[in-house]
Amino acid sequence: MRVIITVDYKEMSKKAAEIVKRQIKERPNTVLGLATGSTPLGMYKYLIEMYKKGEIDFSNVITFNLDEYVGLSAEHPQSYHYFMFHNFFHHINIKKENIHIPNGVALDLEEECSRYEEEIEKAGGIDLQILGIGVNGHIGFNEPDESIDTKTHVVTLTEDTINANKRFFKSADEVPKKAITMGLGSIMKAKKIVLLASGKNKAKAIKETIKGQLTTKVPSTVLTLHPDATIIIDKEAASLIPDEDLKEIEVIV
Numbered sequence: 067m068r069v070i071i072t073v074d075y076k077e078m079s080k081k082a083a084e085i086v087k088r089q090i091k092e093r094p095n096t097v098l099g100l101a102t103g104s105t106p107l108g109m110y111k112y113l114i115e116m117y118k119k120g121e122i123d124f125s126n127v128i129t130f131n132l133d134e135y136v137g138l139s140a141e142h143p144q145s146y147h148y149f150m151f152h153n154f155f156h157h158i159n160i161k162k163e164n165i166h167i168p169n170g171v172a173l174d175l176e177e178e179c180s181r182y183e184e185e186i187e188k189a190g191g192i193d194l195q196i197l198g199i200g201v202n203g204h205i206g207f208n209e210p211d212e213s214i215d216t217k218t219h220v221v222t223l224t225e226d227t228i229n230a231n232k233r234f235f236k237s238a239d240e241v242p243k244k245a246i247t248m249g250l251g252s253i254m255k256a257k258k259i260v261l262l263a264s265g266k267n268k269a270k271a272i273k274e275t276i277k278g279q280l281t282t283k284v285p286s287t288v289l290t291l292h293p294d295a296t297i298i299i300d301k302e303a304a305s306l307i308p309d310e311d312l313k314e315i316e317v318i319v
């Protein structure tokens with residue numbers, strides 16, 4: 067696992083955007099795995115700027131989002147559909163038919179999960195997966211548990227996640243209790259993975275991720291098994307990594 071520690075959030079976002087840009091330059095019909103949350107917002111802003119300057123063409127890019135809340139329609143301002151269109155897709159030249167986000171209001175959620183998994187496979191799998199991380203080490207909405215489904219599935223959100231995400235809702239009661247998420251297997255099948263984290267509240271999860279001890283109690287630890295995973299974090303998110311672990315990883319400040 068490569069670890070890149072940047073001075074701040076801005077540099078983290080810029081580095082991530084550059085990786086995406088390079089990927090699309092090399093392969094214009096790239097299949098991108100995308101994440102929501104506040105962390106990738108800076109990266110999306112840089113990507114929009116690059117698009118406006120004519121540096122990236124999204125016309126052949128295909129995207130798959132990691133997750134969606136169960137019960138929120140695409141028009142709901144807190145849905146991940148809304149988030150993605152509002153913060154990214156509306157500002158670039160991506161084709162609507164190339165955008166994939168799980169449908170949180172599907173009548174048959176199980177069927178929606180299998181359909182989504184099949185769509186990813188039909189597209190040839192994900193070339194570059196962007197990830198954020200939850201305070202409890204979740205990736206997508208794969209919450210810490212005794213066991214975790216490997217394929218796209220419905221999850222019950224933990225207290226930690228509901229609390230962390232309530233800032234986007236009027237109250238914790240309004241945060242949906244369930245979500246559809248790509249599984250750890252769907253994520254791990256991506257050819258390249260880039261995980262982003264910023265701020266002190268992610269420091270513990272990052273420390274655990276880098277420690278090299280695989281556990282479903284910290285789902286992000288699975289990334290240590292990936293042959294091409296890069297973690298880009300700012301200094302605050304890196305603040306709890308012990309010196310001995312830092313020595314073993316590649317650090318570029």
Ligand SMILES: N[C@@H]1[C@@H](O)[C@H](O)[C@@H](COP(=O)(O)O)O[C@@H]1O
Nearest residue numbers: 102103104105198199200206207
């Ligand atoms: N399902 C999303 C995750 O994909 C995201 O990584 C996490 C962190 O969000 P933030 O970047 O806002 O801290 O939040 C949500 O729970």
